[in-house]
Amino acid sequence: xxxxxxxxxxxxxxxxxxxxxxxxxxxxxxxxxxxxxxxxxxxxxxxxxxxxxxxxxxxxxxxxxxxxxxxxxxxxxxxxxxxxxxxxxxxxxxxxxxxxxxxxxxxxxxxxxxxxxxxxxxxxxxxxxxxxxxxxxxxxxxxxxxxxxxxxxxxxxxxxxxxxxxxxxxxxxxxxxxxxxxxxxxxxxxxxxxxxxxxxxxxxxxxxxxxxxxxxxxxxxxxxxxxxxxxxxxxxxxxxxxxxxxxxxxxxxxxxxxxxxxxxxxxxxxxxxxxxxxxxxxxxxxx
Amino acid sequence: xxxxxxxxxxxxxxxxxxxxxxxxxxxxxxxxxxxxxxxxxxxxxxxxxxxxxxxxxxxxxxxxxxxxxxxxxxxxxxxxxxxxxxxxxxxxxxxxxxxxxxxxxxxxxxxxxxxxxxxxxxxxxxxxxxxxxxxxxxxxxxxxxxxxxxxxxxxxxxxxxxxxxxxxxxxxxxxxxxxxxxxxxxxxxxxxxxxxxxxxxxxxxxxxxxxxxxxxxxxxxxxxxxxxxxxxxxxxxxxxxxxxxxxxxxxxxxxxxxxxxxxxxxxxxxxxxxxxxxxxxxxxxxxxxxxxxxxxxxxxxxxxxxxxxxxxxxxxxxxxxxxxxxxxxxxxxxxxxxxxxxxxxxxxxxxxxxxxxxxxx
Amino acid sequence: xxxxxxxxxxxxxxxxxxxxxxxxxxxxxxxxxxxxxxxxxxxxxxxxxxxxxxxxxxxxxxxxxxxxxxxxxxxxxxxxxxxxxxxxxxxxxxxxxxxxxxxxxxxxxxxxxxxxxxxxxxxxxxxxxxxxxxxxxxxxxxxxxxxxxxxxxxxxxxxxxxxxxxxxxxxxxxxxxxxxxxxxxxxxxxxxxxxxxxxxxxxxxxxxxxxxxxxxxxxxxxxxxxxxxxxxxxxxxxxxxxxxxxxxxxxxxxxxxxxxxxxxxxxxxxxxxxxxxxxxxxxxxxxxxxxxxxxxxxxxxxxxxxxxxx
Numbered sequence: 001x002x003x004x005x006x007x008x009x010x011x012x013x014x015x016x017x018x019x020x021x022x023x024x025x026x027x028x029x030x031x032x033x034x035x036x037x038x039x040x041x042x043x044x045x046x047x048x049x050x051x052x053x054x055x056x057x058x059x060x061x062x063x064x065x066x067x068x069x070x071x072x073x074x075x076x077x078x079x080x081x082x083x084x085x086x087x088x089x090x091x092x093x094x095x096x097x098x099x100x101x102x103x104x105x106x107x108x109x110x111x112x113x114x115x116x117x118x119x120x121x122x123x124x125x126x127x128x129x130x131x132x133x134x135x136x137x138x139x140x141x142x143x144x145x146x147x148x149x150x151x152x153x154x155x156x157x158x159x160x161x162x163x164x165x166x167x168x169x170x171x172x173x174x175x176x177x178x179x180x181x182x183x184x185x186x187x188x189x190x191x192x193x194x195x196x197x198x199x200x201x202x203x204x205x206x207x208x209x210x211x212x213x214x215x216x217x218x219x220x221x222x223x224x225x226x227x228x229x230x231x232x233x234x235x236x237x238x239x240x241x242x243x244x245x246x247x248x249x250x251x252x253x254x255x256x257x258x259x260x261x262x263x264x265x266x267x268x269x270x271x272x273x274x275x276x277x278x279x280x281x282x283x284x285x286x287x
Numbered sequence: 288x289x290x291x292x293x294x295x296x297x298x299x300x301x302x303x304x305x306x307x308x309x310x311x312x313x314x315x316x317x318x319x320x321x322x323x324x325x326x327x328x329x330x331x332x333x334x335x336x337x338x339x340x341x342x343x344x345x346x347x348x349x350x351x352x353x354x355x356x357x358x359x360x361x362x363x364x365x366x367x368x369x370x371x372x373x374x375x376x377x378x379x380x381x382x383x384x385x386x387x388x389x390x391x392x393x394x395x396x397x398x399x400x401x402x403x404x405x406x407x408x409x410x411x412x413x414x415x416x417x418x419x420x421x422x423x424x425x426x427x428x429x430x431x432x433x434x435x436x437x438x439x440x441x442x443x444x445x446x447x448x449x450x451x452x453x454x455x456x457x458x459x460x461x462x463x464x465x466x467x468x469x470x471x472x473x474x475x476x477x478x479x480x481x482x483x484x485x486x487x488x489x490x491x492x493x494x495x496x497x498x499x500x501x502x503x504x505x506x507x508x509x510x511x512x513x514x515x516x517x518x519x520x521x522x523x524x525x526x527x528x529x530x531x532x533x534x535x536x537x538x539x540x541x542x543x544x545x546x547x548x549x550x551x552x553x554x555x556x557x558x559x560x561x562x563x564x565x566x567x568x569x570x571x572x573x574x575x576x577x578x579x580x581x582x583x584x585x586x587x588x589x590x591x592x593x594x595x596x597x598x599x600x601x602x603x604x605x606x607x608x609x610x611x612x613x614x615x616x617x618x619x620x621x622x623x624x625x626x627x628x629x630x631x632x633x634x635x636x637x638x639x640x641x642x643x644x645x646x647x648x
Numbered sequence: 649x650x651x652x653x654x655x656x657x658x659x660x661x662x663x664x665x666x667x668x669x670x671x672x673x674x675x676x677x678x679x680x681x682x683x684x685x686x687x688x689x690x691x692x693x694x695x696x697x698x699x700x701x702x703x704x705x706x707x708x709x710x711x712x713x714x715x716x717x718x719x720x721x722x723x724x725x726x727x728x729x730x731x732x733x734x735x736x737x738x739x740x741x742x743x744x745x746x747x748x749x750x751x752x753x754x755x756x757x758x759x760x761x762x763x764x765x766x767x768x769x770x771x772x773x774x775x776x777x778x779x780x781x782x783x784x785x786x787x788x789x790x791x792x793x794x795x796x797x798x799x800x801x802x803x804x805x806x807x808x809x810x811x812x813x814x815x816x817x818x819x820x821x822x823x824x825x826x827x828x829x830x831x832x833x834x835x836x837x838x839x840x841x842x843x844x845x846x847x848x849x850x851x852x853x854x855x856x857x858x859x860x861x862x863x864x865x866x867x868x869x870x871x872x873x874x875x876x877x878x879x880x881x882x883x884x885x886x887x888x889x890x891x892x893x894x895x896x897x898x899x900x901x902x903x904x905x906x907x908x909x910x911x912x913x914x915x916x917x918x919x920x921x922x923x924x925x926x927x928x929x930x931x932x933x934x935x936x937x938x939x940x941x942x943x944x945x946x947x948x949x950x951x952x953x954x955x956x957x958x
Binding site for chain 2: 702
């Protein structure tokens with residue numbers, strides 16, 4: 001029987017790339033999330049509205065199908081910023097629900113089970129950890145927002161032709177940037193609540209409450225004080241106002257404009273990021 | 288100890304936790320928020336009255352002479368410098384055909400104050416198109432605003448999320464804290480335990496939100512004109528206060544039972560919470576029969592003043608929104624209580640079957 | 649069905665697809681009974697089943713004639729010190745026991761006096777007014793025990809009660825079990841170390857993979873252990889010489905080089921004969937630096953019992 005001396009030898013071979021390491025967590029988390037029935041049902045249901053919108057785009061580009069209905073219908077069948085704004089608002093509801101279901105499980109269990117030291121003892125920084133957790137939500141939420149949005153835009157551009165595209169390319173950019181802004185904000189809210197609330201269930205409720213209660217509180221301030229500025233602090237309105245600016249549609253004169261709303265959203269995201277970093281700092285391993 | 292005494296004992300033991308837990312802190316914030324806002328409104332009124340009064344005040348007679356169609360220059364001549372004056376130029380949208388839709392190039396907004404009324408003037412291309420006069424402190428309007436706040440914020444969001452926090456905590460929270468076995472190892476029937484915990488949650492929620500409703504109502508009424516307030520109390524004031532507090536408390540009864548049951552029946556009670564939030568949200572757009580299958584319908588039926596529809600609600604939405612005729616007060620109360628009893632019976636069934644399985648949380 | 653026994657009649661419990669316990673038939677008489685098995689063998693499942701914290705998928709359980717589905721009756725005669733390391737949030741040791749007694753229906757004065765008695769019995773008087781969350785592992789173990797005995801139950805169920813206790817407290821706790829078990833009451837406790845419980849148990853139930861592999865009085869289980877081949881680690885410089893001498897012994901069935909390379913792993917069917925052989929080898933002038941039993945824990949016995957011997 002051969003007996004070898006055992007001794008600890010450090011691993012000296014090359015490591016996988018930084019990006020590959022960061023994608024390990026999202027890969028496993030996506031797998032776990034997609035195995036949840038509720039998430040799957042939600043993903044399927046969230047495709048109904050884009051399908052309806054696709055049908056609408058088809059109809060709008062085939063005027064021969066509704067010619068008999070009279071010329072008045074033309075204004076209802078136009079694909080413009082208003083159309084995409086309605087589409088984006090509907091899809092954002094699905095994204096919010098998905099974030100409230102998927103988001104709380106991202107950091108809370110790691111904190112509850114003291115898993116963070118394990119992550120940080122690997123070649124992962126706090127920033128990497130936050131980013132990789134965020135990628136989970138960005139990937140999932142973009143399935144119900146950016147992906148169908150860009151597909152619809154591509155469909156419209158494909159049917160309507162190059163002229164339409166060159167005149168309306170900003171709509172595509174607005175869908176992409178607007179949705180990105182939305183899912184980053186929602187993801188930060190979900191991750192912060194997950195980092196500060198130990199229980200998944202409560203963290204999920206907090207995500208919903210954050211958006212609904214702020215909206216309710218802003219509307220309450222508006223109606224009691226007879227003002228409109230409080231809408232700036234309603235994340236739903238603020239995002240809508242920024243979208244409206246990018247989609248080039250009108251915001252009522254007396255409502256807060258896109259600039260104030262963008263400032264609020266940037267401040268909100270910065271604040272949430274600072275809160276997240278603060279919570280995760282205590283267990284970071286100094287490399 | 289008979290079951291009644293056991294229920295009360297459990298409720299007493301739980302009450303301290305529900306009332307003074309750090310986790311419950313935000314529930315107090317939700318309950319107190321409307322009061323703070325209405326107190327802020329009263330403060331705002333007195334500050335504005337002071338700020339806009341004196342030199343900046345415009346006489347009521349002069350304001351009454353302003354007619355639509357007048358130019359902005361003429362109005363300035365007549366009324367003098369406004370308290371607020373802002374100009375917005377039209378922005379041509381990319382999709383817009385400037386020739387097809389006639390829209391004003393310049394909009395101007397001016398605001399005057401005559402000591403009691405605030406007057407907002409809107410000019411388009413130099414011509415006055417609208418004149419909006421309203422009392423700075425308008426009791427009638429504030430009561431409608433309160434009704435809207437109470438139904439859209441307090442009932443639909445405040446009590447909803449407050450009860451979600453309090454009642455889900457009672458069982459699911461103990462499961463997550465790994466302390467539910469403490470109760471299950473006591474010589475009490477599971478049904479008794481459930482009722483004891485529900486009673487604790489209910490007392491806490493009803494007290495917190497009932498008091499919140501009462502204080503916010505007082506904060507709305509008391510800063511108004513003294514004579515109007517006196518008349519109000521002598522006529523319908525007490526009745527209104529009573530029904531707002533009752534609706535808040537009954538809201539806790541209904542939502543509390545639902546969230547208690549959700550915490551027992553499901554591992555992730557957020558899903559029913561989302562479904563319920565959406566259901567209660569779209570409730571006003573549903574046929575009358577379906578509208579009656581919601582807690583909110585019965586609570587709104589108890590509210591003494593119907594909630595005004597939000598001003599910025601699109602016309603299509605207003606068309607779709609067809610509130611079912613409110614149920615009569617006895618029917619609303621009985622309907623809510625019946626719903627609560629049914630939900631509690633289902634919760635008892637679930638409590639009997641509930642197992643301690645902390646590992647899977 | 650005896651009104652004095654704890655009875656499991658063909659009881660099975662599954663957690664989804666995972667087996668908890670399978671077709672358990674047990675009649676546990678009064679006295680001290682130890683459930684012994686490795687981690688994950690189903691000990692806690694059996695205890696949770698008899699206390700009603702979980703319910704069987706099939707079969708029937710009775711504890712002194714009472715069903716676990718009727719906690720209002722069962723918990724009057726039962727005390728359970730669980731392994732769950734948490735009590736009501738923010739409770740002190742005193743509150744933890746006191747509130748439990750109030751739920752039993754004792755008056756405040758009676759509950760207070762019983763609480764102090766129980767706390768004194770486990771030696772936690774000084775820490776009684778401190779929060780349980782700040783207790784050490786051993787203190788939590790003791791406060792759970794105090795809570796289980798505070799209402800003077802007829803059936804005491806204790807999940808790994810000796811874990812984390814220092815030797816002095818351990819001795820006191822064992823004395824408490826003996827005291828309880830001597831008066832016709834049930835003391836059912838769990839452990840994964842057979843040697844730890846065999847000194848004070850009246851009967852043991854060996855459980856592995858959710859199945860009962862042996863039950864009975866401690867004497868018969870000891871005999872099983874005696875028959876069971878034992879493994880020892882011999883530390884010696886001249887390992888090959890010692891190995892050749894030991895191979896000559898009839899009771900030695902296997903010899904391996906120890907993984908560290910500085911000794912031998914020897915499997916013997918007779919401990920006494922093995923001990924005598926070692927003595928002979930040492931007297932012949934060969935250095936033996938140490939002899940360590942490597943399978944004194946109960947896992948080795950299970951392997952033997954389940955696998956039908958080696």
